[in-house]
Amino acid sequence: MNQGAKVVSESIIGSDFRTVIVGGKSYTVYPPTIHKMSGAISHLSNVQDAESLREVLLSLGNSEAYSKALSWLINGDESLSEELSKGTLDEVVDALDESLSMIDSKVFLKAVSLARNVSLLAAKPRL
Structure with missing residues (x-):
């Protein structure tokens, strides 16, 4: 089975998830929908460029934003x-x-960059 068919079939039967542990409690995370990604990105739009996704996340340095x-x-x-x-x-x-x-x-990363650019457009007055 090719990778595309595998992804689609896992999505249909609900077997595409990750379990993460935070504070001694486990949480199940399913592939994010646009709604979930948009909510998460709204809290991560201040991240800086870095070599890896983990470094990008650590660049924000705001644990409250990470939790949200x-x-x-x-x-x-x-x-x-x-x-x-x-x-x-x-x-x-x-x-x-x-x-x-x-x-x-x-x-x-492109979505985060776009969110940052949109927020700058909304926040900067036109001269």
Whole structure:
């Protein structure tokens, strides 16, 4: 079976997920929908360029943003962010890295860059 057919079949039967552990509790993360990615990206739009996705995530240095972004990827909202913030920074970043590994990192980084550019357009007054 080719890789495309495998991805589609796993998605249909619901076997494409990752389990992440934060603060001693396990969470199941399914491939992010556009809604979940948009929510997560809104908290990660200040990341800087780096060599790897993990370095990009660490460049933000804001554990509250990481917890909110991870909550979006797990639950589709910020309802788990307080609970996730009880985990260590490494746990949360590793969980984000694992969650985002289900999509092409180039797609994610482009989306973050676009979100940052849109926010700059909205925030800068025209002269």
